[in-house]
Amino acid sequence: MRHGFWDFTLPNVWIASEPGVAGLLQDGSYSGNIAELSPKAQNVLALLEVTGCLRAEERGDYSYAEVGLMIEHMTIAWHGLYYSHPVWNRLRSGELGRNGFVAWVLHNYHLSRSAGATAARGVLRSPTGAIRRLFLESALEEYSHCEDYYCIDDARLGVSESDCRAYIPLPSSLALDQQMHRLAEFDWLGHAMVGFIQESTASYYKKCCEFYSLVESKYGLPGFFDGWKQHILLDLKYGHASAFKDAIVEMGNASISQDALLKSLNGAAIMVHFLIGALDEILQEDAFSSEVRLRRPVVQLDIDFDVNALLRRFSFVPKPEGNQKQQPGNGSDLMASKLLVPKERIPPLEEWTSEESSFLIHEIAMSTLTALSHSQSHEEIIGLGKVVECLKTTLRDSVESMQFYSQSPRAVAIANFLREEAPRPKTYCLVIRLLSELLSFESLGATRSLSSVITHEFSVHILGSQFEKELPSQVLIWARLCEFAKFSTNLAVPHNPFC
Numbered sequence: 001m002r003h004g005f006w007d008f009t010l011p012n013v014w015i016a017s018e019p020g021v022a023g024l025l026q027d028g029s030y031s032g033n034i035a036e037l038s039p040k041a042q043n044v045l046a047l048l049e050v051t052g053c054l055r056a057e058e059r060g061d062y063s064y065a066e067v068g069l070m071i072e073h074m075t076i077a078w079h080g081l082y083y084s085h086p087v088w089n090r091l092r093s094g095e096l097g098r099n100g101f102v103a104w105v106l107h108n109y110h111l112s113r114s115a116g117a118t119a120a121r122g123v124l125r126s127p128t129g130a131i132r133r134l135f136l137e138s139a140l141e142e143y144s145h146c147e148d149y150y151c152i153d154d155a156r157l158g159v160s161e162s163d164c165r166a167y168i169p170l171p172s173s174l175a176l177d178q179q180m181h182r183l184a185e186f187d188w189l190g191h192a193m194v195g196f197i198q199e200s201t202a203s204y205y206k207k208c209c210e211f212y213s214l215v216e217s218k219y220g221l222p223g224f225f226d227g228w229k230q231h232i233l234l235d236l237k238y239g240h241a242s243a244f245k246d247a248i249v250e251m252g253n254a255s256i257s258q259d260a261l262l263k264s265l266n267g268a269a270i271m272v273h274f275l276i277g278a279l280d281e282i283l284q285e286d287a288f289s290s291e292v293r294l295r296r297p298v299v300q301l302d303i304d305f306d307v308n309a310l311l312r313r314f315s316f317v318p319k320p321e322g323n324q325k326q327q328p329g330n331g332s333d334l335m336a337s338k339l340l341v342p343k344e345r346i347p348p349l350e351e352w353t354s355e356e357s358s359f360l361i362h363e364i365a366m367s368t369l370t371a372l373s374h375s376q377s378h379e380e381i382i383g384l385g386k387v388v389e390c391l392k393t394t395l396r397d398s399v400e401s402m403q404f405y406s407q408s409p410r411a412v413a414i415a416n417f418l419r420e421e422a423p424r425p426k427t428y429c430l431v432i433r434l435l436s437e438l439l440s441f442e443s444l445g446a447t448r449s450l451s452s453v454i455t456h457e458f459s460v461h462i463l464g465s466q467f468e469k470e471l472p473s474q475v476l477i478w479a480r481l482c483e484f485a486k487f488s489t490n491l492a493v494p495h496n497p498f499c
């Protein structure tokens with residue numbers, strides 16, 4: 001039997017001699033009377049239980065004490081997947097090149113940067129005083145860790161503090177940060193779960209320290225991880241992981257429905273999916289270049305795309321415009337979607353599954369409503385108001401149920417990106433305008449009229465000439481959306497404790 005880090009082998013002869021054990025190993029659960037098992041079989045059952053190898057019993061609802069145990073068990077499976085990723089051995093052996101190494105340490109910096117901000121969001125949105133206090137303490141403890149422990153300023157790597165701060169996070173680093181924000185905002189249980197998953201890594205303190213020391217020596221960077229080692233000690237001292245689990249268990253006699261529990265587990269599993277996705281991207285950064293090439297903001301387009309960390313997946317397509325020769329970076333029409341064509345095809349919305357597209361349309365509707373609620377100028381209010389009007393049927397459904405749920409990483413990543421940009425109406429309009437180009441809103445009946453309203457209202461009235469000037473932000477948003485649209489459509493991480 002394999003589960004997480006665990007690999008169990010039992011002698012066939014013994015299994016055959018123990019009635020009930022063969023069924024237990026086959027089904028992953030035991031429904032008989034435990035007292036009828038032999039003491040040895042009871043011990044095996046207890047071992048399988050504590051290591052999370054058994055399926056949870058399927059019922060209509062659960063106590064929070066049971067939820068706490070299920071999360072512990074799921075965390076074993078998630079950590080097992082995460083730590084079996086090939087990147088770890090490549091770090092251990094020093095095979096991962098400098099560019100991959102830098103991408104990995106900066107990914108950790110971004111993880112630490114997100115901790116204080118997501119905890120702060122959790123304070124504002126959690127249901128009970130005790131949980132709000134927990135997230136407040138977490139926000140206070142965590143916000144400075146990106147500066148105190150993870151920010152890189154190391155001449156040996158050729159990465160300065162300003163490089164570190166400006167580095168554009170890997171797509172999955174951003175996606176997981178935004179998934180944390182989503183959970184913090186709408187799903188305190190999912191947020192507490194991911195807090196538990198992340199902080200419980202500290203329980204491998206000794207192994208982590210050995211690993212860091214080994215990696216330091218392989219990369220010739222003595223002392224590089226001193227801050228990281230101190231940081232794990234801090235997590236242990238504050239008991240972060242147990243605090244998250246305690247918060248769940250301390251919900252006391254309240255119960256949660258299976259449906260709600262599965263939604264929170266799904267939300268947490270999506271975060272784990274992005275966490276693992278970031279490791280895949282680190283390997284891609286490594287394959288891209290052996291020397292360090294940072295993902296810096298792009299200011300001009302007259303650069304070599306093939307060696308640029310952000311633009312290497314695009315071809316530059318000059319705008320055909322009479323005799324006027326279009327040079328990258330100096331044109332009048334700087335719309336990123338026209339100039340930067342992804343080398344790999346991105347499927348339009350009409351090719352998405354109906355579950356994904358209807359989820360995304362609901363999310364666009366809710367985010368546009370959020371953007372309208374933050375609008376101040378006349379143009380923003382009228383333009384976003386017209387889009388809201390266009391989506392009124394969807395919105396009437398959305399506000400009725402407030403259920404927003406998808407298992408598609410690409411749909412969730414794009415939806416979260418919209419949600420996070422919505423409080424800045426101008427940028428949001430830019431995002432949605434580029435998204436409508438990327439996913440060809442015109443190709444799908446449900447978004448066809450939306451496309452023309454967005455093009456007209458946003459381009460002409462809200463963004464205007466500013467739209468053409470904002471090349472760096474356009475390029476970044478366009479690159480982001482293209483990266484997210486390339487995410488998989490299926491969750492690659494288990495989220496159901498019943499199977």
Ligand SMILES: [Fe+2]
Binds near residue numbers: 112115141142145231
């Ligand atoms: Fe921290």
